[in-house]
Amino acid sequence: MLEFMRSKRVSVARKDPETFSIQAELDDSIYSLGLSLRVRIRDLKCLSIKGEWRRWTTPECPRALGFLDQAEGFILGPGIEDRIHKTLGRNACRHFANLLIECAQVAQATQKMVQWEQAKESAPDLTLKAFMAGNGSKRPGLTAGGDGVPDSREGSGERPGIQVVENQGQPVPVPEKPERNNDNKLGLTPGNGFMVDLHIHTFPASACASDSAGAMVAAARERGLDALCLTDHNHVWPQRAVDSLMDHLNFRIFRGNEIMTDQGDMLVFGFDQAIETVIKLKELADLVERAKGFMIAAHPFRGFLTFGTGQLGLTPQKAMEREMFNHVHAMETLNGKVTQKENLLAAQVAEGLGLPCTGGSDAHDVSSVGRYATRFNDALASEQALVEALRSGACAPVSFFT
Amino acid sequence: MSNNILDFSMNRCTSVRAIDTTRLKSECTLRDSFTDARVEIIVAMPDLTISSVTGHFHHAWLRESDTLGPVFDKLVDVRVGPGMLKIIKGLVGEAEHLKELTYMVEECCHGVILSLTKKVLLKAPDDEAAKADFYSNMVMESIRLYDRCAAFAKGTPLVEGYERRNP
The missing domain is CATH 3.30.390 (Enolase-like; domain 1)
Structure with a gap:
């Protein structure tokens, strides 16, 4: 039985020698909307945009129309998608943004068509393929970049995107699956112990963050944390830079890394290799094991219980069967960016599997630093001590700052 | 042309x-x-x-x-x-x-x-006031919806409840 259908149609005509007229429709089982654009052919500048709702959901959806004019002046060329997502997608509606991206792609393709027609005036036998081959056959881009050739890494036997930047970590024993931590995994009120926010993003190391490491440290100190861990996305902080920050700010800072795998994000500690693209979880687990590091499944059920997908009846028992949990040393069961239900499911699964639990704010700005943290029994003076403490399981996630 | x-x-x-x-x-x-x-x-x-x-x-x-x-x-x-x-x-x-x-x-x-x-969404009530409550509760249930589009933008009616609970 058909559960859902979405049709999108975009057509382009030349309004005059300088301008495309673009009409676009999105019609699906939930929404129906349209866009009408004028786009300058020469540089694909959006000269005007009008939108129309036909069917929508919430009583407030019509507000989106008031934000569409933010796209006026956009150059709808390759690489515009992120800007559309971040402006129209966030301020107006992601379905209008989705349709505008289709318009941008079609505008790029039509511009190629026009250029080919112009070239044929002096070379009537010129085929589209030959024209594109001789004209730098840049595909009207869905994203920026791309070189028009297959990925040279394919089949080379190399691991894609893995480069050793530095390895200053101290040798530590081969990690073992820690003993089960019997502390309350749903979050304890902070008491005695050494409090570390194990999950922090900073700008510019994480493009999605908005505050500097210095600002995050200031917030951590103000809220009474003992340390924080820099876990920027696929980013290795140089030890010297962190030492300098610690000296300057007089606060304990550890280095970590949030690495994207095919099975979701992983927080790794005691591991200094820069992984610059998505990596298979099993492959990362092997590398971390070899480096004698420690790996935590970050927000392991983020989005699993979002409205809609939450109706699927995912039980803790069923969730425990996920193969990914065979490769991690611990689970983040208090994360500041997921729902309470998702944190609770993570805690139930961790308990069922006997995995240690950690907490971290996942803060991307100062406002949420320390919302959750991990409590250790003893003060931690080095990254090696952090890894060893994690491995011992002598830690617990806590609700720290509200 | x-x-x-x-x-x-x-x-x-x-x-x-x-x-x-x-x-x-x-x-x-x-x-x-x-x-x-x-x-x-x-x-x-x-x-x-x-x-x-x-x-x-x-x-x-x-x-x-x-x-x-x-x-x-x-x-x-x-x-x-x-x-x-x-x-x-x-x-x-x-x-x-x-x-x-x-x-x-x-x-x-x-x-x-x-x-x-x-x-x-099929469970949303027809009555306009009840419908607003339905979507307000949806934001409470899923923080990822908050401030992610015009309908759930900061300071707008559907997120009032969420903002009261999370000042």
Whole structure:
């Protein structure tokens, strides 16, 4: 039985020698909307945009129309998608943004068509393929970049995107699956112990963050944390830079890394290799094991219980069967960016599997630093001590700052 | 200047069907002046992992993708949900002839999410006041909706309850 259908149609005509007229429709089982654009052919500048709702959901959806004019002046060329997502997608509606991206792609393709027609005036036998081959056959881009050739890494036997930047970590024993931590995994009120926010993003190391490491440290100190861990996305902080920050700010800072795998994000500690693209979880687990590091499944059920997908009846028992949990040393069961239900499911699964639990704010700005943290029994003076403490399981996630 | 004849046409259709109680099939087809392509994914429930990806890609000037199997195989076991777009792009790579296919896989995944969303939205009451309460509660349940679009923007009526609870 058909559960859902979405049709999108975009057509382009030349309004005059300088301008495309673009009409676009999105019609699906939930929404129906349209866009009408004028786009300058020469540089694909959006000269005007009008939108129309036909069917929508919430009583407030019509507000989106008031934000569409933010796209006026956009150059709808390759690489515009992120800007559309971040402006129209966030301020107006992601379905209008989705349709505008289709318009941008079609505008790029039509511009190629026009250029080919112009070239044929002096070379009537010129085929589209030959024209594109001789004209730098840049595909009207869905994203920026791309070189028009297959990925040279394919089949080379190399691991894609893995480069050793530095390895200053101290040798530590081969990690073992820690003993089960019997502390309350749903979050304890902070008491005695050494409090570390194990999950922090900073700008510019994480493009999605908005505050500097210095600002995050200031917030951590103000809220009474003992340390924080820099876990920027696929980013290795140089030890010297962190030492300098610690000296300057007089606060304990550890280095970590949030690495994207095919099975979701992983927080790794005691591991200094820069992984610059998505990596298979099993492959990362092997590398971390070899480096004698420690790996935590970050927000392991983020989005699993979002409205809609939450109706699927995912039980803790069923969730425990996920193969990914065979490769991690611990689970983040208090994360500041997921729902309470998702944190609770993570805690139930961790308990069922006997995995240690950690907490971290996942803060991307100062406002949420320390919302959750991990409590250790003893003060931690080095990254090696952090890894060893994690491995011992002598830690617990806590609700720290509200 | 205009003869009212179109210079370019594009039609993209995504549909989602239940194969049985544990699997969904999501298919995206694209036909435009340059392209004829199709991608199909099968998603296993309840944790929404991709169990297979198939498809074809024909294009007026880009390389024909006649060996897509290994590319699609990289996506098996990826979960449909938050963060999936970066994962899919990262696994497939940035090769020019694969960008459209990547986009079509994403469309299939969005279709799966929207098919589940539809089932929840069907429960929204007809009464306008009750409907507002329904969507206000939705924001309370899922913080990711907060300030993510005009309807749930900071300071707007549907998020008042959330903002009172989280000043």
